[in-house]
Amino acid sequence: MTFEQLLQYIFSGLTSGSIYALTALGFTLIYNATGLINFAQGELVMLGGLSAVGLYQAGLPLPVAFLGSLTIVLIVTVLFQQLAIRPLLSRGVLAQVIATVGASLALRTAAMMIFGREALPLPAFSGDTPIRIFGASLNPQTLWVVGSTLLIVLALQLFYRRTLTGKAVRACAVNPLAARLMGVSYSNVVLLSFAVSGAISAAAGVMITPISFMTYSSGALLGLKGFAAAALGGLGNPVGAVVGGVALGILEGLGVGLVSSGYKDAIAFVILLLVLFLRPQGIFGGKAVEQE
Amino acid sequence: MSALLSLKGVRAGYGSIEVLHGLDLGVQAGEIVSIIGVNGSGKSTLLQAVSGVVPLRGGCIELEGERLDTTGVEGIVRRGVVQIPEGRQLFGPLTVEENLELGGYSRRGRRGRHAGGDGRARVGSGPAGAAARLDQVYALFPRLAERRRQAAATLSGGEQQMLALGRALMAEPRLLLLDEPSMGLAPLIVRDIFRVLRELNQQGLTLLLVEQDARTALNLAHRGLVMERGRIVLEDRAEVLLASPDVQSIYFGQGGGRHGRGTRPAGQGGGSA
Numbered sequence: 001m002t003f004e005q006l007l008q009y010i011f012s013g014l015t016s017g018s019i020y021a022l023t024a025l026g027f028t029l030i031y032n033a034t035g036l037i038n039f040a041q042g043e044l045v046m047l048g049g050l051s052a053v054g055l056y057q058a059g060l061p062l063p064v065a066f067l068g069s070l071t072i073v074l075i076v077t078v079l080f081q082q083l084a085i086r087p088l089l090s091r092g093v094l095a096q097v098i099a100t101v102g103a104s105l106a107l108r109t110a111a112m113m114i115f116g117r118e119a120l121p122l123p124a125f126s127g128d129t130p131i132r133i134f135g136a137s138l139n140p141q142t143l144w145v146v147g148s149t150l151l152i153v154l155a156l157q158l159f160y161r162r163t164l165t166g167k168a169v170r171a172c173a174v175n176p177l178a179a180r181l182m183g184v185s186y187s188n189v190v191l192l193s194f195a196v197s198g199a200i201s202a203a204a205g206v207m208i209t210p211i212s213f214m215t216y217s218s219g220a221l222l223g224l225k226g227f228a229a230a231a232l233g234g235l236g237n238p239v240g241a242v243v244g245g246v247a248l249g250i251l252e253g254l255g256v257g258l259v260s261s262g263y264k265d266a267i268a269f270v271i272l273l274l275v276l277f278l279r280p281q282g283i284f285g286g287k288a289v290e291q292e
Numbered sequence: 293m294s295a296l297l298s299l300k301g302v303r304a305g306y307g308s309i310e311v312l313h314g315l316d317l318g319v320q321a322g323e324i325v326s327i328i329g330v331n332g333s334g335k336s337t338l339l340q341a342v343s344g345v346v347p348l349r350g351g352c353i354e355l356e357g358e359r360l361d362t363t364g365v366e367g368i369v370r371r372g373v374v375q376i377p378e379g380r381q382l383f384g385p386l387t388v389e390e391n392l393e394l395g396g397y398s399r400r401g402r403r404g405r406h407a408g409g410d411g412r413a414r415v416g417s418g419p420a421g422a423a424a425r426l427d428q429v430y431a432l433f434p435r436l437a438e439r440r441r442q443a444a445a446t447l448s449g450g451e452q453q454m455l456a457l458g459r460a461l462m463a464e465p466r467l468l469l470l471d472e473p474s475m476g477l478a479p480l481i482v483r484d485i486f487r488v489l490r491e492l493n494q495q496g497l498t499l500l501l502v503e504q505d506a507r508t509a510l511n512l513a514h515r516g517l518v519m520e521r522g523r524i525v526l527e528d529r530a531e532v533l534l535a536s537p538d539v540q541s542i543y544f545g546q547g548g549g550r551h552g553r554g555t556r557p558a559g560q561g562g563g564s565a
C-alpha cells in the first residue's frame with residue numbers, strides 16, 4: 001500500500017468514523033440519562049438523512065432542509081420519549097428497551113412507505129471537486145462531516161462542562177435521586193437527553209447521505225456501528241464514544257485497504273465481539289456493557 | 293405559634309409494605325430535632341416522605357401551615373426543605389465545585405428567597421448569589437476550597453460529609469433534613485461536623501436529623517424522638533432521653549458497634565461530652 005493509498009483510506013475512515021462517533025454519542029446521551037440502549041438510534045440517523053432528502057426534493061435549499069430534518073427527528077424523538085418511554089418508566093429498563101425495538105421497526109416501516117425502497121441521494125454540501133492532499137484526493141464533504149462533528153462535540157462539551165443545566169444532566173447520570181433532591185427535574189433531563197440525541201443523530205444522517213446515500217433500511221447497520229463505537233470507547237463515556245467512533249472508522253478504512261472491501265462491515269462486528277469478550281468496560285472504562 | 297414542619301397521620305411505604313403507620317411529628321423553627329431508631333425502623337422513609345420522594349398514602353405534611361406533600365420533589369427543595377441523604381450521595385466523578393454548584397440548582401434564576409422569617413443573612417440568587425454562597429461555603433469549609441477542582445469521589449470520608457453539607461447549604465435551606473450524618477465517620481470527624489451543625493442552628497437553621505447513633509444525635513438535639521417500626525414511641529427533651537434508662541439500655545452502645553468503630557459499652561461515657 002502506498003502512502004497516498006494509506007492517506008486515502010484514512011480520509012474515508014475519518015468520514016465514516018465521524019458518523020459513527022455522532023451515532024455513538026447519541027447512544028451515550030440516552031444511556032447516561034436512563035440506562036437504556038436505544039435500539040432505534042440507527043433509525044434516527046436514517047430518518048435524519050431521508051427527511052433532508054424529502055425536504056430538499058420539495059424545493060427547500062439544502063441548509064434549510066438540513067435544519068428542517070434536525071427539527072423533524074428531534075420532534076419524533078421527543079414524542080417517542082413522552083408517549084412510549086415515559087409511561088414505561090416504572091416497568092423497568094427491559095420494557096423500555098423493547099419499546100425502542102418497536103420504535104425502530106415502526107420508523108423503518110414508516111420511512112419505507114414515505115420514501116420508498118430506493119437509495120436516495122443528497123448533493124454534497126459544497127460540490128464534488130476533490131481536493132488533492134499529498135497525492136490523495138479528499139472529498140469536500142469529508143471536511144464538512146469532520147468539521148461539523150468537531151463542532152458538535154465541542155458544543156456538547158461546553159454544554160456539559162460549563163452550564164449548570166449540563167452539569168445537572170451529568171449529575172443525573174451519576175445519581176438521579178441525589179440530583180432530584182437538589183431540585184433537578186429528572187424527567188426534564190431525560191427529555192433533553194432524548195432531544196439532543198435525536199438532533200445529533202439526524203445531523204449524522206444528513207451529512208453522510210451525500211457520500212453513501214440513504215434508504216429506509218440503512219438504520220440497522222448505522223446503529224450497530226454506532227453501538228460498536230460506543231462499546232469500544234466505554235459505554236456511557238462521551239469522549240470514549242467519539243474516540244471509539246473515529247477508531248472504528250479508521251480501522252474499517254484500513255481494513256478495506258489491507259484486506260478487502262467485502263469485509264468492511266464485518267470489522268465492526270468483530271470489534272464489538274472482541275470488546276464484549278475482552279474488555280466490556282471499553283478502552284476508556286465506561287460502565288461494563290454486560291451490566292445492563 | 294404553628295410549627296415550621298408538621299406531619300399529621302403520615303402513612304407511606306413501598307409496594308405492598310407500609311412502613312410509616314400514621315406518623316405525627318412537629319418541628320419548631322430554630323429547633324434541632326433528632327429521631328433515633330434501629331436500622332429498618334423507617335427513619336429514611338420518613339425523610340424521603342418529607343422530601344416528596346416517597347409518596348404519602350395518607351395524612352399530610354405542612355410547612356408553616358401550607359401543604360408540602362403536594363408540591364413535588366423539586367418544589368419542596370425550592371421551598372427550603374433540603375435533605376442530605378443517607379450515605380451522602382455525592383456526584384463522585386464531578387468536581388467539588390460542581391457538586392456545590394448543583395446544590396444551588398433550586399435557587400437559580402430566582403430573585404430573592406422564599407419568605408423565611410428566620411432572620412439569616414440572605415445573599416440572593418442567580419449567578420451572583422451563587423458565587424457569594426459558594427464563598428460562604430468555602431469560608432465554612434476551607435478544605436473544600438483547596439480541593440475545588442478535585443473529583444468528589446477522591447475526598448476522605450470527613451471531607452465528603454463536609455461537601456454533602458456544603459452542597460445542601462447552597463440551596464439556602466430553612467429546614468435541613470439529615471439522614472445518618474455520622475454514619476461511617478471517625479468520632480473526631482463526627483464531632484467537627486456536629487459542631488458546624490450547632491453553629492448553623494445558632495444562625496437560625498432548623499435541623500431534623502435521624503440517626504442510629506443515639507448518643508451523638510441526642511447530644512446535639514434540643515428534642516429527641518424514638519421511632520420503632522414506623523411509629524414515634526417516645527418523645528422528650530434530648531437531655532431527658534439521654535438520661536432515660538430505657539433509652540440507654542436499648543440504644544446506647546449500639547451506635548458504635550453498628551458503625552464498625554468498635555463496641556463501646558454503655559455507661560462508660562467515652563462519647564458523651
Ligand SMILES: Nc1ncnc2c1ncn2[C@@H]1O[C@H](COP(=O)(O)OP(=O)(O)O)[C@@H](O)[C@H]1O
Binds near residue numbers: 306311333334
Ligand atoms: N426502596 C425500598 N423498597 C422497599 N422497601 C424498602 C425500601 N426502602 C426501605 N424499605 C423497607 O422499609 C423499612 C424501613 O426502611 P428505612 O426507612 O430505610 O429504615 P431506616 O432508615 O430506619 O433504617 C425497612 O423494612 C426496609 O426494608
Ligand SMILES: [Mg+2]
Binds near residue numbers: 335336337378471
Ligand atoms: Mg436509613
